[in-house]
Amino acid sequence: MADLPLVDATPHRAGALLDHLARRIRMRAEGVLAPLGLRPRHMIALTVLRDGGGCSQQALATRLEMDGTNVVGLLNDLEKERLVERRRSPEDRRRHVVELTGAGSERLANAECALAAVENEVLGVLDEQQRETLYELLRQAASGAVPSCTEAACDEPACDEP
């Protein structure tokens, strides 16, 4: 149990900066996305579906960390434009399997494209290589231990206040 903090000299958390940058981008993105009939949250859903694959609605709600009833509305928006598809699961016909359609990934790609200028403005100081690294880290984190929390973890010794 005597784990001496060797390299833990930088306890900075990414959360706040993540939040901050997300906002900076989102604010600008709204305007760019509007003509495409999308809103930031649609982008999130589409991206999650693309990067993480289709799943049940409930699973999607968990992934998006949002209430199931609101996911319904969100999917209604997307389905109305044929960007996603709800198919009844063959094994359990109560379940809806949500999946990105061809049109969906196309629209998503277009939107990402349209957002180039926005990200240039906000992530301007990062070069191509860095942005790619950033995306890769984010994608990895987002696709990570999503399904449910392995009740383990959380045994970090925390820190003694200065």
Next chain:
Amino acid sequence: MADLPLVDATPHRAGALLDHLARRIRMRAEGVLAPLGLRPRHMIALTVLRDGGGCSQQALATRLEMDGTNVVGLLNDLEKERLVERRRSPEDRRRHVVELTGAGSERLANAECALAAVENEVLGVLDEQQRETLYELLRQAASGAVPSCTEAACDEPACDEP
């Protein structure tokens, strides 16, 4: 116009994932932060002030990408707990120079500490090295070309739809 896409094979934008992960962390963070008398947006403000240094209230509003009148309330919260200080600028006594106090950076550090478990849960698949890289990229982007947009940029050729 015959620009053949050599390396631009991955036009993925980070915005959506940034947003998504920020949300995942924020949801969990609220509970952890509450006992410390902080809310996510306070964390953002404190972090921005620490990483970017003190500045006028208006400049802070620009940095936070939020309306000046709401910044007032945000700072009222923080000042009430002596986490930030509003001092009148000597050169222009209309201006308030906002700065993090000792108590402020202490509280921030504590909060970041308390958020260790939260980030472990959300960024669990990233190892120490990767998280450090992530934080560094975010910090760099956030501290980057913040003040105002150099009207340049935005000359990306965008993309031709598939």
Next chain:
DNA sequence: GTAATGGTTAGTGCTACGCAAACCATTTAT
């Protein structure tokens, strides 16, 4: 002087949510 600027306060309204209730269709348990 008058006008513009930085900040404050109060008030209005919107949007994205969370949350609860009632409701199907389906599956599982008894």
Next chain:
DNA sequence: ATAAATGGTTTGCGTAGCACTAACCATTAC
């Protein structure tokens, strides 16, 4: 077969975080 649980849908209510406006100081610039 009947009952209970589950996945999804709809409706409706409440709240938080904002943007936005207008009116108001104090200070500075014209």
